[in-house]
Amino acid sequence: MQDATTASSNISLFEARPFFEKALRYGISTGIIPAEKLASFQTDGPKGMVQIARYFGTEFLQPELDKARERMVGLISLYLEDSSDGDLAQAATSLRDHSLLSRSKAGSDMLKSLLAMADSTHFGLSEGEDFHDDQIPLLGKWTQKTLTEYRSELAYRLEIKQKMDAAFWFAQSLGMPRKELKAACTEASVDCEAIIRTCLLMQAAGLSRIPTWAQFEAAVLLLRKKSTAAKASSIKLTLPKDLPVAFKALATTLLKAIVHDDIPKILDASVKPQKLFFQNLTLLGRYFWLEDGLDEITEFERTVSDQWAKLTQGHTDDSSLLTLFLTIAADATPKTLLTATGAAALLRKLRKTGLDSDAVTGFIRDAAPHESQSDYRHLWLEFLGEAQRNLLDERDTRLTEGMTALHLHCNVSVSQKTQRQK
Secondary structure, three states: OHHHHHHHHHHHHHHHOOHHHHHHHHHHHHOOOOHHHHHHHHHHHHHHHHHHHHHHOOOOOHHHHHHHHHHHHHHHHHHHHHHHOOOHHHHHHHHHHOOHHHHHHHHHHHHHHHHHOOOOOEHHHOOOOOOOHHHHHHHHHHOOOOHHHHHHHHHHHHHHHHHHHHHHHHHHHOOOOHHHHHHHHHOOOOEHHHHHHHHHHHHHHOOOOOOEHHHHHHHHHHHHHHOOHHHHHHOOOOOOOOOOHHHHHHHHHHHHHHHHHHHHHHOOOOOOHHHHHHHOOOOOOOOOOEOOHHHHHHHHHHHHHHHHHHHHOOOOOHHHHHHHHHHHHOOOOOOOOEOHHHHHHHHHHHHHHOOOHHHHHHHHHHHOOHHHHHHHHHHHHHHHHHHHHHHHOOOOOOOHHHHHHHHHHOOEOOOHHHHHHO
């Protein structure tokens, strides 16, 4: 019984030992590793420990040298176990045929390659494609990881790499090289799946380039024009014929998601594209467009110009503008001309609910041509200084003073009856 317990204890101890130690003991016991090779290890070991301690910090402190020994054993173990897939004879042969320093470096190279791989599908969050010195502390932690942990992380990062490579391929198919795409996506932290979704959608719309927002919006409107809500199947989303086999599974999954989840929303003509893609939490971040300051300015100016022209009806004289501003301040229908009856009703509304000057300054800020905003604010505030008391004076029950102020500053039409009386 005691012998069985001792044997079990020895097995547990053996399993807990680093793989390097297992392979070394196996090589010695089987004669794979000769005595002269073992002697060379006694020279290489201390030399490697000093180099590792120097790389991670300093070789002049004993605790750092002790840690370097653990790291060296970890690196050699990782490489041997991975390259031999756990075969002790093969690992012992590798030790016999190579120096400890070379096996340690091979393990280090494995980890550096791993840590250099992207660990996020977001371009702005990935570390890039090279190992950097600021990752040395992380490398130190990974020297103590098991092969299982290494392989699990490698599988995870390889999946990310495949998605990244697929995004680069799709972008290239629309004329955007790898370097340009990375530069365009880094600050925005774009997910690589958004690139693939966008390319598939743009190809369905017949666009052969990565879009700006204006082009993306135009493509969505074109798709809506081609289809009706009852016939969404008329939108044909297909995979590119020259798509590499390695990317087909991923692209097929995303294509199905677009058709099933996104297309019904995208084709809903009741929702403007800007609201759909900027405010809908389901679609937010799923698609990508290039930041184009000129496009944004042009779109903003067009929107502003349209709204301003619609409300002012092309009138730029002070009386028309003040009439418009006053109706906005009263929360009434915006107008540039009031009838006598409408003017009286406006006065009664102002005296009942008050005058909202902030609404006017906000309207000027959001809708007026930028170069004229200061003049329009001054015009409005000057008008308030002169006319506000008469407009809001509740003692003026016959509206005499209020109407006088309106006739003086705003556009109030005079009825034909009044003209005949005059």
